[in-house]
Amino acid sequence: MVVASENSENPPDRVDREVQVYSYYRDAELHASSLIYRLLRVLKDDEAQLLLSEHLSDETAHAWQWTERIKELGRVPTPITDGYQVQIAKRAGVPRKPLDLLALTVVVEQRALERYREHLKREGVPERTLEVLRSVSKDEDWHIDWVNKKAREIATAEGSPELYDQAIDRYRAIDREVWAEFKDVERSWLEAL
Ligand SMILES: [Fe+2]
Ligand SMILES: [Fe+2]
Numbered sequence: 416m417v418v419a420s421e422n423s424e425n426p427p428d429r430v431d432r433e434v435q436v437y438s439y440y441r442d443a444e445l446h447a448s449s450l451i452y453r454l455l456r457v458l459k460d461d462e463a464q465l466l467l468s469e470h471l472s473d474e475t476a477h478a479w480q481w482t483e484r485i486k487e488l489g490r491v492p493t494p495i496t497d498g499y500q501v502q503i504a505k506r507a508g509v510p511r512k513p514l515d516l517l518a519l520t521v522v523v524e525q526r527a528l529e530r531y532r533e534h535l536k537r538e539g540v541p542e543r544t545l546e547v548l549r550s551v552s553k554d555e556d557w558h559i560d561w562v563n564k565k566a567r568e569i570a571t572a573e574g575s576p577e578l579y580d581q582a583i584d585r586y587r588a589i590d591r592e593v594w595a596e597f598k599d600v601e602r603s604w605l606e607a608l
Contacts, residue, residue: 567579
């Protein structure tokens with residue numbers, strides 16, 4: 416009987432590619448945390464403070480789950496300087512208005528969820544990675560829902576509900592531009608796993 420050694424299951428180049436993909440996911444989660452932290456400082460009402468605190472806790476937990484996954488592979492996260500969110504910030508700048516921050520949050524959260532769902536559909540994904548993908552994806556729905564709801568409330572209270580839709584359209588256009596450059600690269604990494 417041939418027992419597969421850990422090395423044959425996890426050849427070094429496969430581990431390199433896994434670490435690269437998980438490091439990009441981790442980077443996106445850390446940037447999401449930073450957006451939520453910004454929102455904590457501008458949305459002062461009680462409900463927003465409670466929801467944002469839980470949201471921030473989730474995003475940092477997601478970053479930690481990817482970090483743990485990388486640790487399990489005996490590695491450390493690769494520093495990421497050109498990730499999806501950095502590209503978004505280069506084009507969109509860092510918004511100051513709450514409505515823009517909320518719209519940007521929804522757009523980047525939807526992108527994160529789509530990345531994870533695409534990864535979940537692939538074959539041969541290690542069980543532990545599936546576990547992390549499922550765990551981080553399950554929080555994204557409530558994140559997107561409450562942020563959307565809050566943004567609509569603010570836009571309506573300001574008398575211009577269309578402002579939120581316009582902000583979403585603006586950030587979605589930027590996201591599409593960035594993703595057009597990013598998706599083939601990310602797909603090629605996933606295919607090589
Ligand atoms: Fe997340
Ligand atoms: Fe999220």
